[in-house]
Amino acid sequence: MDPIEKLERKREAQRRLRAQRQRAGLLRGRVVAISLIAFVLLWGIVFAQMATGNDPVLGASTPTTRSGSAVAKEAIETTVPKELEPEANELEPIEEEPVEVEPEFEAEAEPEIEFEEPEPAPVTTSQS
Amino acid sequence: MSAEAHRDFACFGGRATVHIRGETTQSGEEAVDRARERLLDAHQRLTRFSEDSELTLLNRDPRAAVPATELLQTLAAAVAEAGGRSDGLVDATLLGGIERAGYRESLGEHRPVSLAEALAGHTGRAPASPDPAARWRLVGADPEAGTIVRPPGVGIDSGGIAKGLVADLVAAELGAARAYAIDCCGDIRIGGSAGQPRRVAVDNPFGGGPLGELRIVSGAVATSGISRRCWVGPDGAVAHHILDPASGEPAFTGIVQATALAPSALLAEVYAKAALLAGPEAAARWLPHGGVLVGDDGEAEFVGIDSGTTAIAVAA
Numbered sequence: 277m278d279p280i281e282k283l284e285r286k287r288e289a290q291r292r293l294r295a296q297r298q299r300a301g302l303l304r305g306r307v308v309a310i311s312l313i314a315f316v317l318l319w320g321i322v323f324a325q326m327a328t329g330n331d332p333v334l335g336a337s338t339p340t341t342r343s344g345s346a347v348a349k350e351a352i353e354t355t356v357p358k359e360l361e362p363e364a365n366e367l368e369p370i371e372e373e374p375v376e377v378e379p380e381f382e383a384e385a386e387p388e389i390e391f392e393e394p395e396p397a398p399v400t401t402s403q404s
Numbered sequence: 405m406s407a408e409a410h411r412d413f414a415c416f417g418g419r420a421t422v423h424i425r426g427e428t429t430q431s432g433e434e435a436v437d438r439a440r441e442r443l444l445d446a447h448q449r450l451t452r453f454s455e456d457s458e459l460t461l462l463n464r465d466p467r468a469a470v471p472a473t474e475l476l477q478t479l480a481a482a483v484a485e486a487g488g489r490s491d492g493l494v495d496a497t498l499l500g501g502i503e504r505a506g507y508r509e510s511l512g513e514h515r516p517v518s519l520a521e522a523l524a525g526h527t528g529r530a531p532a533s534p535d536p537a538a539r540w541r542l543v544g545a546d547p548e549a550g551t552i553v554r555p556p557g558v559g560i561d562s563g564g565i566a567k568g569l570v571a572d573l574v575a576a577e578l579g580a581a582r583a584y585a586i587d588c589c590g591d592i593r594i595g596g597s598a599g600q601p602r603r604v605a606v607d608n609p610f611g612g613g614p615l616g617e618l619r620i621v622s623g624a625v626a627t628s629g630i631s632r633r634c635w636v637g638p639d640g641a642v643a644h645h646i647l648d649p650a651s652g653e654p655a656f657t658g659i660v661q662a663t664a665l666a667p668s669a670l671l672a673e674v675y676a677k678a679a680l681l682a683g684p685e686a687a688a689r690w691l692p693h694g695g696v697l698v699g700d701d702g703e704a705e706f707v708g709i710d711s712g713t714t715a716i717a718v719a720a
Contacts, residue, residue: 396583396600397408397423400614401663402607403629404418404564404590404673 408583409436415447416567418589422574425582425596435581439574443588446570449475450562452499462552463499463559469551475573477545480552482569482670483560484544489671490678490690492534495649497543499559517642519609519660522634523700525642529658531683532648563645567591568626568673575669586669591626593669601716606696608704609661615696615704616711620665623693623718626672628680629661630654646680657683661698664691665709667718693718 277285325332408425409432422439426432449458458476472480483496517525543554554560567588575593578584583596594602601621605614609631618625630644637643648655657680664675679690679697687697687707694708694716709716 393425393582393598393600394408396425396585396596396602397410398603398605398617399421399423399585399587399592399594400590400605400607401587401592401625401627402590403609403627403632403661404416404567404588 406432406582409433411436411440413440413444415443416451416570416589417453420589421585421587423583423585423587424578425584425598427580427582432581435578435584439578439586442574442577443570443586446475446566446573449473450479450566450570452562459560459562466556468556469546469549469553471550472545472552474547477547477550477552478573479562479566479569480543480545480554480560482565483540486565486670486674487538487540489674492538492540492649493532493678493681494565494674495535495538495540496561496563496565497539497558498535498647498649498652499561517634517636519631519634522630522642522644523656523660526654526656529656529683529700530648531657531686532655532681533650535649535652564591564626564628564673564677565670568624568669568671571624571669588669591624591669591673593624594620595622606663606704606711607661609698610702615698616706618665618709618711618716621717623716624666624669624672625663626666626669626676627661627663628673628676629698630656630680631660646677648681655681657681658700659684659687659697660700662687662691662695663697664695665693665716665718667693 406425406427406429408423409429410421410423412419412421414420420440420443422436422443424432424436424439426435448454451457452459452463454460458473459479462470462472462476486494486496539555539558542558543552543560545552568591571586571588571591571593574586575584575595578586578595581596582598583600583602584594585602586593590607592604594604599621601619604618604620604625606616606618607627608615609629628646630646634642634644643654646655647653659680659682662676662679664672664679666672666675675690675692676695679687679695682690684697684699688705691697691707694706696709697705697707699705
């Protein structure tokens with residue numbers, strides 16, 4: 277192999293290596309960005325839930341609280357695999373999540389009303 | 405959300421009222437009907453005004469140990485407890501005295517008098533004392549043998565003790581209720597898992613509006629007094645149904661009504677009657693959980709509590 281051809285092959289190898297590193301960096305950046313967006317969205321939902329006074333822990337029924345946790349867990353599970361999909365499709369499920377979650381939390385407001393039981397009827401103590 | 409069920413009916417010579425809120429409206433309605441049946445059944449078995457009630461048959465039985473139902477055994481045990489708790493002031497073995505005073509059957513044959521007339525017709529005032537014979541000590545139940553033990557001839561007057569006792573027994577069966585009040589002619593047991601305070605008005609023996617209002621979360625309240633059932637006896641003297649155990653005569657102590665708080669209705673009844681019998685000087689000592697005293701002059705004294713006080717849960 278003459279020196280010119282050897283130099284050309286070396287340059288080609290370096291170019292491929294740079295391109296490979298660039299792609300890896302791009303992918304890594306996307307994964308980090310999507311994770312941050314998902315994190316902020318989920319905690320935003322939780323913050324909104326708590327700020328409106330619908331703390332699931334304070335709800336009367338345990339099943340309702342468990343339901344809220346299950347929804348949050350499901351949201352995380354469905355978000356993570358989609359990070360590997362093309363960028364255009366990745367954000368769509370995350371944006372839909374509030375629509376799925378909010379009705380669950382709104383349903384929790386009902387048991388709180390049960391605490392407001394009517395006052396018991398008054399009685400009179402008199403000579404027996 | 406369930407609604408509170410109510411029943412008001414004649415029982416134990418007065419009016420009984422039952423209020424129950426269950427987990428559901430239907431369960432409350434069912435519970436209130438069961439409570440009503442239980443109260444009426446107890447009245448039928450423990451009244452001394454019926455010839456064939458269990459209590460009448462016991463009082464007439466010549467045996468020293470008499471087979472008895474669980475309810476009657478519980479009453480016998482309550483007689484002993486009432487005597488012990490009140491140092492003998494609340495003595496349920498004064499049946500002979502109350503019958504001699506004219507309270508034998510109904511009071512229809514006697515001329516009723518108002519409280520003011522009764523107080524004016526009896527000048528002396530003195531605290532009551534226990535009967536030295538302390539016959540209540542001789543009354544007891546033997547659950548193993550299923551008998552009541554007492555000397556033949558010692559009659560038991562169920563009186564207020566039975567009302568408080570039965571209110572407690574009925575309340576003990578309402579563990580699942582959100583809120584309840586078993587009002588057995590003024591002896592009231594209150595409770596419920598909701599922990600809500602219930603307003604309790606204290607009746608004024610001289611008429612008019614209530615003396616005050618308590619708010620009770622759980623516990624009991626009972627009132628003993630001489631404002632009702634005052635009459636002119638066979639000898640022309642004014643009489644009523646609360647006797648001085650020492651003399652066997654109606655007690656005029658200077659207090660006409662005492663209301664007591666306690667963990668149970670039976671205990672509240674005992675404290676209330678003991679406070680009335682003890683007279684103005686010693687009455688407050690018989691209200692360890694608080695109460696209300698009304699003197700001859702109509703003045704009300706709140707002991708250990710205030711009218712309209714915040715919610716009270718009487719600890720056992």
